[in-house]
Amino acid sequence: VRSYRQYCAVAKGLDVVGDRWTLLIVRELLTRGPSRYTDLRNGLPGIATNLLADRLRELERAGILESEVAPPPIATTLFRLTRRGHELEPVLHAIGRWGGQLLAQPAEGDTFQTHWLALPLRLHLRDQNPEGPPITIQLRTGDEPMLIETADGAVTTRTGTAADPDAVLEGPPETVVALLTGQVGLTDARARGLTYQGDPEVFRRLQPRSSLASFPRTAK
Amino acid sequence: VRSYRQYCAVAKGLDVVGDRWTLLIVRELLTRGPSRYTDLRNGLPGIATNLLADRLRELERAGILESEVAPPPIATTLFRLTRRGHELEPVLHAIGRWGGQLLAQPAEGDTFQTHWLALPLRLHLRDQNPEGPPITIQLRTGDEPMLIETADGAVTTRTGTAADPDAVLEGPPETVVALLTGQVGLTDARARGLTYQGDPEVFRRLQPRSSLASFPRTAK
DNA sequence: CAGCATCCGCTTTGATACTG
DNA sequence: CAGTATCAAAGCGGATGCTG
Numbered sequence: 048v049r050s051y052r053q054y055c056a057v058a059k060g061l062d063v064v065g066d067r068w069t070l071l072i073v074r075e076l077l078t079r080g081p082s083r084y085t086d087l088r089n090g091l092p093g094i095a096t097n098l099l100a101d102r103l104r105e106l107e108r109a110g111i112l113e114s115e116v117a118p119p120p121i122a123t124t125l126f127r128l129t130r131r132g133h134e135l136e137p138v139l140h141a142i143g144r145w146g147g148q149l150l151a152q153p154a155e156g157d158t159f160q161t162h163w164l165a166l167p168l169r170l171h172l173r174d175q176n177p178e179g180p181p182i183t184i185q186l187r188t189g190d191e192p193m194l195i196e197t198a199d200g201a202v203t204t205r206t207g208t209a210a211d212p213d214a215v216l217e218g219p220p221e222t223v224v225a226l227l228t229g230q231v232g233l234t235d236a237r238a239r240g241l242t243y244q245g246d247p248e249v250f251r252r253l254q255p256r257s258s259l260a261s262f263p264r265t266a267k
Numbered sequence: 268v269r270s271y272r273q274y275c276a277v278a279k280g281l282d283v284v285g286d287r288w289t290l291l292i293v294r295e296l297l298t299r300g301p302s303r304y305t306d307l308r309n310g311l312p313g314i315a316t317n318l319l320a321d322r323l324r325e326l327e328r329a330g331i332l333e334s335e336v337a338p339p340p341i342a343t344t345l346f347r348l349t350r351r352g353h354e355l356e357p358v359l360h361a362i363g364r365w366g367g368q369l370l371a372q373p374a375e376g377d378t379f380q381t382h383w384l385a386l387p388l389r390l391h392l393r394d395q396n397p398e399g400p401p402i403t404i405q406l407r408t409g410d411e412p413m414l415i416e417t418a419d420g421a422v423t424t425r426t427g428t429a430a431d432p433d434a435v436l437e438g439p440p441e442t443v444v445a446l447l448t449g450q451v452g453l454t455d456a457r458a459r460g461l462t463y464q465g466d467p468e469v470f471r472r473l474q475p476r477s478s479l480a481s482f483p484r485t486a487k
Numbered sequence: 488c489a490g491c492a493t494c495c496g497c498t499t500t501g502a503t504a505c506t507g
Numbered sequence: 508c509a510g511t512a513t514c515a516a517a518g519c520g521g522a523t524g525c526t527g
Contacts, residue, residue, distance in 0.1 A: 153274055166277070
């Protein structure tokens with residue numbers, strides 16, 4: 048919460064969102080939508096509970112989120128991003144693009160939650176055939192099942208299961224990440240433990256765009 | 268330096284550049300180019316010298332910058348960004364875009380250095396007449412004079428003075444920021460203490476692009 | 488249970504002084 | 508110039524307890 052006291056746009060931004068955990072809280076709210084305190088805590092393994100409470104207060108004061116007592120049947124307080132909070136999405140995308148290259152060598156002991164894929168999925172995937180029928184792909188790779196859906200050329204994600212998906216994608220997170228970011232193809236991904244059921248055409252419609260641009264091979 | 272231990276691109280990125288001061292060090296190297304230790308310290312008022320040394324070590328280990336002993340006449344070590352370090356520019360731009368809105372109400376006691384404008388200038392300004400003759404605008408607003416130059420449609424900045432600039436822009440930092448981001452026009456800026464010498468056409472060629480998109484009026 | 492607040496030990500940071 | 512050394516203060520992580 049300590050300010051850099053510099054009249055500089057970057058420094059001013061970091062004054063607000065530069066503290067530890069802050070941007071990950073925004074990540075949670077961005078990917079899961081309005082959330083309860085407990086759900087936020089579950090999505091942020093390792094955070095101290097008092098720290099989460101502190102951050103939520105600070106972020107509310109800064110106008111990034113607002114808390115609201117939801118009526119029954121929810122009957123609890125929900126935290127939701129304000130407009131200003133949603134405007135942080137490009138920041139998260141930029142960091143995620145840069146940090147995504149570090150996922151190639153997964154560190155031992157890292158935790159993983161499926162919904163953390165939502166942001167990169169929306170960023171990397173495009174429907175190559177917007178005119179085609181809507182498709183639904185069931186993703187099973189972490190703690191909770193997720194769905195990748197297309198509608199009018201846009202790709203959306205949400206947690207849940209579909210009764211009759213067009214394809215089912217299942218495998219370890221590293222392989223799913225490598226596949227969805229375009230680092231490996233379906234055949235290579237199969238060799239890495241991925242199973243794919245369904246018409247390959249379905250997946251082909253979701254080609255990762257500009258995989259080289261988003262994951263440049265850096266020499267150093 | 269403590270890792271979030273999450274298999275998530277955003278968390279992995281923040282593991283490396285999420286520590287206090289880290290992104291501001293990158294800002295310095297991005298705007299000033301290869302720099303000496305002392306110049307970095309001067310560009311980061313408030314940083315403890317041991318902390319700067321620590322960060323530089325960590326960033327070098329992370330492959331973001333490299334130090335090099337420059338031969339005479341420099342005869343000192345220079346710190347320069349690697350390719351991987353330069354790839355952080357979109358992150359800084361995203362944060363700067365978001366944080367720029369906080370510059371509207373300058374806090375009392377903030378420090379200011381002219382070269383902090385370099386990043387937003389490159390981001391916001393475009394030469395509307397790339398075919399025209401190259402132009403040079405002398406900017407005098409902070410501790411050191413700067414130059415805004417156009418070449419082949421691109422806008423570049425550097426510190427220094429020109430013998431015969433096409434225009435001279437002088438005034439308090441807040442006014443310069445408001446003008447260059449398109450929040451106010453030349454006439455309004457004059458009322459706020461800005462002086463402009465030279466052909467107004469020269470400045471008009473550097474219209475800030477999509478000022479609304481980069482500085483949306485947020486309700487909350 | 489959801490939503491915190493309190494306490495405590497450890498780590499990080501900030502300010503200053505000092506050195507090759 | 509380019510750091511290291513020292514130390515107090517602040518921030519963080521982990522455990523636990525309290526309240527509706």
